[in-house]
Each structure stands twice: as C-alpha cells, then as structure tokens.
Amino acid sequence: MKFSLLALASVTASASAFAPSAFTGKTVKSGAYSASSLCMKYKVAVVGGGPSGACAAEIFAQEKGIDTVLFERKLDNAKPCGGAIPLCMVGEFNIPETVVDRKVRKMNLVSPTGVEVSIGSTLKPDEYIGMCRREILDGYLRDRAIEYGAQIVNGLVTSIDIPADHKVSENQYTIHYQEYQEGSSAGVPKDMKVDLIVGADGANSRVAKAMDAGLYNFAIAFQERIKIPDDKMKFYEEMAEMYVGDDVSPDFYGWVFPKYDHVGVGTGTVVNRPAIKQYQKAIRDRAGDKIAGGKIIKVEAHPIPEHYRPRRVQGRIALVGDAAGYVTKCSGEGIYFAAKSGRMAAEEIVRLMEGGKRLPTQAEIEKTYIKKYDKAYGPTYIVLDLLQKVFYSNNGAREAFVELCNSKYVQQVTFDSYLYKTVQGNNPLDDLKLLGETFGALIKGYSIAQPDAEYSNPVESQKRI
Numbered sequence: 001m002k003f004s005l006l007a008l009a010s011v012t013a014s015a016s017a018f019a020p021s022a023f024t025g026k027t028v029k030s031g032a033y034s035a036s037s038l039c040m041k042y043k044v045a046v047v048g049g050g051p052s053g054a055c056a057a058e059i060f061a062q063e064k065g066i067d068t069v070l071f072e073r074k075l076d077n078a079k080p081c082g083g084a085i086p087l088c089m090v091g092e093f094n095i096p097e098t099v100v101d102r103k104v105r106k107m108n109l110v111s112p113t114g115v116e117v118s119i120g121s122t123l124k125p126d127e128y129i130g131m132c133r134r135e136i137l138d139g140y141l142r143d144r145a146i147e148y149g150a151q152i153v154n155g156l157v158t159s160i161d162i163p164a165d166h167k168v169s170e171n172q173y174t175i176h177y178q179e180y181q182e183g184s185s186a187g188v189p190k191d192m193k194v195d196l197i198v199g200a201d202g203a204n205s206r207v208a209k210a211m212d213a214g215l216y217n218f219a220i221a222f223q224e225r226i227k228i229p230d231d232k233m234k235f236y237e238e239m240a241e242m243y244v245g246d247d248v249s250p251d252f253y254g255w256v257f258p259k260y261d262h263v264g265v266g267t268g269t270v271v272n273r274p275a276i277k278q279y280q281k282a283i284r285d286r287a288g289d290k291i292a293g294g295k296i297i298k299v300e301a302h303p304i305p306e307h308y309r310p311r312r313v314q315g316r317i318a319l320v321g322d323a324a325g326y327v328t329k330c331s332g333e334g335i336y337f338a339a340k341s342g343r344m345a346a347e348e349i350v351r352l353m354e355g356g357k358r359l360p361t362q363a364e365i366e367k368t369y370i371k372k373y374d375k376a377y378g379p380t381y382i383v384l385d386l387l388q389k390v391f392y393s394n395n396g397a398r399e400a401f402v403e404l405c406n407s408k409y410v411q412q413v414t415f416d417s418y419l420y421k422t423v424q425g426n427n428p429l430d431d432l433k434l435l436g437e438t439f440g441a442l443i444k445g446y447s448i449a450q451p452d453a454e455y456s457n458p459v460e461s462q463k464r465i
Helices: 007-011 053-063 085-093 133-147 206-210 231-236 273-291 336-352 362-393 395-404 408-420 427-450
Strands: 040-049 066-072 100-102 106-110 118-119 129-131 151-161 174-182 187-194 196-199 218-228 239-241 254-258 262-271 295-305 317-319
Touching: 040 174, 040 187, 053 066, 053 118, 053 133, 053 336, 085 129, 085 336, 085 408, 100 254, 106 395, 118 395, 118 408, 129 174, 133 151, 151 187, 151 206, 174 196, 196 336, 206 317, 218 273, 231 239, 231 254, 231 273, 239 273, 254 273, 254 295, 262 273, 336 362, 395 427, 408 427
Parallel strands: 040 066, 040 196, 066 151, 106 239, 196 317
Antiparallel strands: 100 129, 106 118, 151 174, 174 187, 218 262, 218 295, 239 254, 254 262
C-alpha cells in the first residue's frame, strides 16, 4: 500500500468533493404532504452565523416556499482561527478578493531542532492559500444570505423544546433565545416555533446538546493577533510559518499566519490543554526576532472538535461545521469543510422538501446529506488522523516530517490536495521512492531529536463537550 506523509492524505482527499449540486440531482420520491403546507410556509432556523450557518442559510433563503431565520449571537465575532482557506473555496463559494487579506505562496516549516524547510516553489503564479480574518469572511457570507432573504436574529439561543414525537410527527420545535438590541448588552427573552433546525453553532453547540448528539473530544486553540513593525511585516507578505516540537505543542503545531495588518500567532493541543499558555509563549519565542517589537492587539481561545459527533441528525435537526465535528486532524482545517457541509446539508434538505411542500424525515436526511458528506470526506479525516498520530507524536517524528517536506513531490501533492480538495494524479514510482525516504527520515529524526517533555493531566484529559 502507499505510505507517504502527505501523498497518502491526497489519495483520499475528497476525490468527490465537487459532486453536482443537489439542485440538479435526482428527484426524491414524494412523501405525504402536510395539509398545512397548502396555506403556509415551513420555517427553517439556522443557529450560528459562521461559514457553515451562513452557507446553509443562503441555500434555504433562495427557496420561496421556505422561511429562513439565521441566529447569530455576535455579529462582529472574531473567532480564534488560523484563517486559511483553499483556492477552490474562493471560486466555489464566490469569495471576492476583498475578503482575502493575504495570498500565501510560501510556507516555512521549522523542526524541533530549528531545521527550516521552505515550500511553495511548485505553486503556479495564480495559485495561493487565502488568509482571512474570520470577522470579515463570516460577515460577508452572512450578509449574502441576508441579501437572498434570510431573516437575521442577533440573539443567543438558550434552549430548544423538542417534542417527544418529533421523529414521527410534524410537531414544531420551540427555540428560546435572548435577542440583543443595538446599544444594550442585555438580551430580551423571546421564543420562536420552527419546523426544522440546522445547528451551526460551533464546538459548544447548544443545538447538539438539545438534540442529544453526544460528546466529543476537543482541542484548545489559542491565538494572539500581533501588530509588528512594517519592515518585519514585509517578511510575511506572502509567507506563513509552521513550527513543530513538543515545546509548542505535544500533538499539533504552532503557526504564524499573516493577516491584513498583523500576524496571527497561535498553537493548539488536545492532550495537554492546561498548558496552552505555556505553549503559546513557546511559539512566540520560536518566532523570535521576526515578531520582535510587536504589540498584542487581541487574544483569542476556542475549543476545536477532534472527531464527528456520535449523532449528527435527530428528527428534523441536523448539525454542520464544528457542531458536527468537521475539522481535520494534522492540518486543523475547518473553514472549507464548515462551508461545504452547510451548503451540502441545505441543498439536500431543500431537495427533500420539494420547494417547501413537505418535511424530510431523519432517515432521508441521513441517506442524503450524511451519506454524501461521509463518502466525499470521511477517508480524508481518517488518513489525516493517522498522519497526526504518526508525525506529531514525538520530536523524532516531527524532525522526519520537516525533512520529508523537502521533497518536491510531497510539496506538489500536498498543495494540490489542499488547494483543490481532489487527487491530482500520484506517481506510483515516486510514492515507492517516498516510502523509502520516509523510513530514512524517521530513523534520522529519532537519532537527533531530544526526548519529549513529560506531562500529566488525568482529569482534564477526560473532559468532553
């Protein structure tokens, strides 16, 4: 079998990601129509206004037979996030260049012993990784959904009443929320009855808790936005950096990503969350002179899911994005998969609703949205989970990871897989050669690496959300 650091990931990296839109798919066999559908619209609530929620609301809002309500508790929310988006997302989701702060064409990888490898020479002149601020990207996608007709509610969903028979009836859900008015920090208690709910409210999803979606393990991502002098900012004009080592994270990596007028410096960990500030200091120290003299302008921290929720659909409630657990291991990518899952879920549900004539069942949503998403991206999550366990587990493996990235073949396959979410034609001979190089790099890495620091957090490590 093929075994390469990132070539292996590419083989399973979403070969069917660009399946035709659900709007042009096969017609679903009609179910029983509700008598109420002849005189009123069904109401769909999308809870959460990030990429997953905004992209779902945009699809629902274009249907005349559906009333769409989009809940977002903080309309200027700046989620702690590296902010990287693949080139395919720019085109697929019609993202204007004004939303992209920086076009990264070079990546600097730094090993635990300080070995640096620069990648990006395989990129074509028009290829890049987009770097965004989440408040800008999310706001643009949300405004577009509103333009299509989604009703925005600036409010925090506090609880949801779920009828006991919601899986076999059309009884409505009741959403309780605090609506915020401009100029006031106190919310006004309100409630709303809806027919279908899409939970796009992140890792701490209240929709997931209400529907008993089950718990998952999570990472803590910590990021500081640092304003650095203009002469130092020039270094990061088209450059991003990635640092590996147990000093910056025992199971992930630290990053320096360029934004509009500052850099985002951060790290994350699952296995030793209590030490996140220690790791954050280490990534600042590793970046050293390149960010020296900078001023911290914002500090951000947020949980990131580590795997799918045990249950992503219950009755007429479906989860998307972080709420469903759609963040990849190894790379920590979540924005594209959030937007894709929101759009995919909405397209399938709209198709099942036949223009607002009927409500879909849990089984129908699972057989369309869930089945198609898992077919397209399930293997990617599995392989990247394996790669993270192999190459982020100790300093020896991290040294090997950086050395392997010297390979032009690895760079080509890595960028093609990330930028386009599809296989770009692997070479079996190069894969075989890379297999040997992988073993060699691991042997060398283990011979020069320092032992990882020991840690223990038996209580915190068992926490789930």
